Amino acid sequence: MPRYPLTDLTAAFALALDMLLRVDRDLLEIVGLSLRVSLSAVGLAALIGLPLGAAVALFRFPGRLAVHALLTAFMGLPPVVVGLIVYLLLSRAGPLGVLGLLFTPAAMIIAQCLLITPIIAALSAQTVADLHEEYDEQLRSLAAGPGQTLVTLLWDGRFRLLTAILAGFGRAVAEVGAVMIVGGNINHATRVMTTAIALETSKGNLALALALGIILIALALGVNLAAMAIRDATRARYG
Amino acid sequence: MAEATSILPLRLTSVTLQARGQTLIDGISADLQAAGRSLILGPNGAGKSLLLRLCHGLLRPTAGRIDWAGGNGERVRRRQAMVFQDPVLLRRSAAANIRYPLHLRGIPRGERQAAVDEALAHAGLGAVADRPARVLSGGEQQRLAIARAWVTRPEVLFLDEPTSNLDPAATRAIEELILAVARAGTKIVMTTHDLGQARRLADEILFLHHGRLLERTAAADFFAAPRTAEAAAFLKGDLLC
Ligand SMILES: Nc1ncnc2c1ncn2[C@@H]1O[C@H](COP(=O)(O)OP(=O)(O)OP(=O)(O)O)[C@@H](O)[C@H]1O
Ligand SMILES: [Mg+2]
Numbered sequence: 246m247p248r249y250p251l252t253d254l255t256a257a258f259a260l261a262l263d264m265l266l267r268v269d270r271d272l273l274e275i276v277g278l279s280l281r282v283s284l285s286a287v288g289l290a291a292l293i294g295l296p297l298g299a300a301v302a303l304f305r306f307p308g309r310l311a312v313h314a315l316l317t318a319f320m321g322l323p324p325v326v327v328g329l330i331v332y333l334l335l336s337r338a339g340p341l342g343v344l345g346l347l348f349t350p351a352a353m354i355i356a357q358c359l360l361i362t363p364i365i366a367a368l369s370a371q372t373v374a375d376l377h378e379e380y381d382e383q384l385r386s387l388a389a390g391p392g393q394t395l396v397t398l399l400w401d402g403r404f405r406l407l408t409a410i411l412a413g414f415g416r417a418v419a420e421v422g423a424v425m426i427v428g429g430n431i432n433h434a435t436r437v438m439t440t441a442i443a444l445e446t447s448k449g450n451l452a453l454a455l456a457l458g459i460i461l462i463a464l465a466l467g468v469n470l471a472a473m474a475i476r477d478a479t480r481a482r483y484g
Numbered sequence: 485m486a487e488a489t490s491i492l493p494l495r496l497t498s499v500t501l502q503a504r505g506q507t508l509i510d511g512i513s514a515d516l517q518a519a520g521r522s523l524i525l526g527p528n529g530a531g532k533s534l535l536l537r538l539c540h541g542l543l544r545p546t547a548g549r550i551d552w553a554g555g556n557g558e559r560v561r562r563r564q565a566m567v568f569q570d571p572v573l574l575r576r577s578a579a580a581n582i583r584y585p586l587h588l589r590g591i592p593r594g595e596r597q598a599a600v601d602e603a604l605a606h607a608g609l610g611a612v613a614d615r616p617a618r619v620l621s622g623g624e625q626q627r628l629a630i631a632r633a634w635v636t637r638p639e640v641l642f643l644d645e646p647t648s649n650l651d652p653a654a655t656r657a658i659e660e661l662i663l664a665v666a667r668a669g670t671k672i673v674m675t676t677h678d679l680g681q682a683r684r685l686a687d688e689i690l691f692l693h694h695g696r697l698l699e700r701t702a703a704a705d706f707f708a709a710p711r712t713a714e715a716a717a718f719l720k721g722d723l724l725c
Binding site: 379380382383385386387388389390393397401482483 | 537540542558561562565566568571572574575576584585588589616618619632
């Protein structure tokens with residue numbers, strides 16, 4: 246029966262802590278790219294998803310129900326499938342092949358953006374619909390137009406929407422399938438935390454994998470704590 | 485200039501509202517003139533809130549007409565305001581709540597602050613201007629809702645039981661605010677359960693029962709000698725729905 250010597254694990258762990266404390270350059274580069282890609286993706290997804298979700302919640306337009314159903318269904322899209330679709334679009338033979346984006350951080354941003362836009366849009370549709378029920382008569386009485394109503398509801402729902410955005414970020418930064426396919430996990434180019442963990446673990450380089458894993462968990466934890474803190478603080482302040 | 489012509493009087497012609505086979509507002513005809521404070525009285529469920537919503541344009545009558553002398557559409561909408569039985573305050577500061585309707589109307593940023601400060605002072609809310617509106621006390625919230633409605637200087641202000649759930653001091657503050665708004669030239673149309681309040685504020689009474697306008701009388705006459713048996717019973721506290 247094969248057995249991993251405990252000392253190896255302890256050693257890996259010690260090495261991981263050492264890398265974290267020394268602020269290892271490779272580690273820093275990977276974490277930096279991860280944050281750059283996922284923050285860009287979440288920024289883009291918010292720019293698209295917030296108004297889209299609000300519009301779905303507020304306006305009657307042809308295909309509204311279909312859009313809403315799609316958004317909800319796409320909340321749980323498998324990252325590898327999104328990766329595959331973006332790969333096909335960006336590959337040399339694909340419709341967007343001329344852009345030459347495949348295996349660049351831009352491709353990874355696009356893939357993660359596609360992955361989380363439905364999450365942010367569906368959650369903001371829900372938030373905006375709830376608020377609208379409460380605000381509708383009052384806003385009509387104050388003579389707010391449709392566009393003004395949309396902006397008002399997004400603003401007054403800002404804290405709940407922030408938690409939707411954090412949820413999107415959490416999903417983006419933790420997914421591995423999409424960035425692996427469209428980024429290719431190229432060292433010093435497209436290697437992010439999740440793909441590095443996958444690779445280093447398979448190579449037996451547990452220290453780097455563990456160090457990255459610790460950072461990833463800390464990030465996930467931080468995001469959730471921030472979401473909870475925002476929720477509690479605003480419930481107390483704004484009702 | 486368009487501003488010069490009043491949107492009043494408001495004319496209701498056989499206004500009827502039906503929902504799920506029930507007649508909630510039953511053929512109400514009335515002219516609301518610019519002069520005088522009009523109070524709508526009636527037991528719970530009489531249709532007072534619905535009538536205000538119909539007048540304000542939030543509901544459409546299923547039959548009958550509602551006509552403003554000053555025309556229709558956007559202009560009429562922007563020159564009236566309503567304070568709801570449960571006002572919805574925006575999740576922002578008290579001052580931002582008052583600024584909001586000015587912003588909607590495209591009042592230049594530079595002109596807004598003076599109007600906001602004046603409205604806050606007028607409503608006695610200067611000290612809580614920067615507090616989130618939703619942590620204010622019930623009385624403060626109600627005054628804020630009135631200040632927000634009044635900051636655009638509407639020609640007509642509809643108020644739906646603006647002092648329900650308030651203590652006597654807060655009620656008095658609201659009544660003084662309403663009287664000041666009326667003195668500044670805004671037509672007041674409001675509902676109340678408080679007969680003392682109706683005596684203090686009303687120039688005329690519209691008495692509603694089961695969705696029908698049973699009588700419309702000068703306030704002094706209404707309290708001295710109501711013309712209908714229902715109104716008499718209501719004044720004695722004997723009329724239940
Ligand atoms: N959307 C609706 N659908 C069906 N019935 C309604 C609706 N809104 C109100 N009603 C009914 O219409 C009647 C009048 O309601 P309204 O709120 O105008 O009463 P009110 O005179 O304001 O009463 P209160 O003094 O309790 O505020 C009530 O019986 C109510 O149940
Ligand atoms: Mg009512």
